[in-house]
Amino acid sequence: MKRVKVWDIAVRGSHLLFGVLVLAAFLTSEEDDSTPLHTRLGLVLFGVVLFRLVWGFVGSRYARFSEFVRSPREVMAALRQMVKGAPKHFVGHNPVGAVMVVTLLATLVTVTVTGILLSQGPEWSGPLLMSKSFAHGVKEVHEVSAWALPVLIALHVAGVVLSSVLEKQNLIMGMVTGFKSAPTQTPEERPAFVARFAGFLTALVVGLAAVLALWRLMPIGEAEAAVSSPLLSHYEAMARAEDPAFKGFDAARGKTLYFEEHDGKTGKVACATCHTPDATKTGRSPAGKVIDPLAPSAEPTRFTDAAKADKWFDRNCKQVLGRTCTGRERGDFLTYVQTL
Template identity: 40%
Template sequence: MQARPGERNGSASPPYQTLVWDLPVRLFHWLMAFSFAGAYLTAEMERWRTVHVTLGYTMAALVCFRIVWGWIGTDYARFSSFVRGPRATLRYVRSLFSPRPQHFTGHNPAGAVAILLMLATTMALAGSGWLLYTGRAGAWMEDGHELIAELMLALVLVHIGGVLAASLLHRENLAKAMLTGRKRADAGAKAQGRRAGTALLLLLAVLAFWWWQAGHAEAPASGATSAAQRHGAHRGDDD
């Protein structure tokens, strides 16, 4: 089977470094990582509830941006460049146990599955959190929200493990690539534009939302407050 541009099946022309990840993709990645870490750590802190909610909303907005950028962004940011079917994914996983594993300039098929799962889980997490915070759901939603949060954490850990494994197998630092944007490319791959203007607009939008939330965030709805209080009392009884 002929490899796509940016895909290598074992041996090909010598690889080289080129700009693969544009600035919006990198900014999205690290803002998501920061927001999830912050939201997870403040989940049980009542005094940090506004921060927790703000970061949750930020994650949902970032996913919406990523979906749009997955259609109109640079080549390797588009879903069409890295989302593949089950056969291609299984073929990639099998190749990892061979002397010459498949290499992809952009996301590999296994990484694509993890990305899609994390995007979907983020929206479920933000949606359940919104229902709970606004009092549109009962205390049962809190257990569901926490379950989704733990699922998200598991996906993040699997993603990190996959990045480390791929970095070792392909002998390239994928974490550094998401910082610099530069990655080992194969025959047929072309350098991507930086899209600094889009990244700046994204960053300004996030900072503006955080600033607005800091000054205008309202107290939780009575239903959400009572649910949180009941949950806290329940935890106290368990202790």
């Protein structure tokens, strides 16, 4: 047997980052406070996954999918040999390990893509404004695939330990140093990292570009600003008093409230009638009175005075809905106009 360099720095680096980022994403997944951090970690993880996927096509020999992805028949054959305790030697991933590599990567793609979709959904009222039920489906997939990860990682580690015992070599250290022992007749083929520099740059640019673009587009952290608005906490307290099962405000519901038409004294009337369909624009009452834009982005003094906001909620809700608005409706409405 001799020592051969198998795993290039890109494979080892992305492997290490997968471990660190998945762990960090788990630790930040429960608390609302850490959600923006969780999203950012997930976004970086998505970038590393993209990098690794591209590197799987343009990378050095043992990094490429074509090198280690085998037919089901070969996988079964390798599995049988492992069960017999006499595995055939593979310089890179063995076919069984390769199934795990592909499964893990597919799960990471699922987790990160659903996570990105969720960060655009009604909960944070991002640009996609998905329907509530679709967002719920996405959330379900995100959580199931996220919980599949520790299970898969445990199986992966168990498989590596088992293979290490069967092959009588430390495969974990192999992923750290890049070296594995291989039969003496194995041709010496060092990962030609420098020769693959163009491929490396491509993978890096794809991963980085995706992260940077999404980082800019996604409303990361805006939920914090919304929650810290004193008026919103006031409505949250109101909504909780009305309904102890209150689950949070929803911009999509607020939008519906804003546009929904009701029968008024002089025909159909909606909030949008006076405040115009675009709350960042100057409105006008039927009597012709000019109304400053309702969206705080266009008129920063909006929703800074609780007494004033409540006075107008009372008055305008009565006029449009024939009743005053609940705390939840006020919070939904405010959440919606804050997204504009």
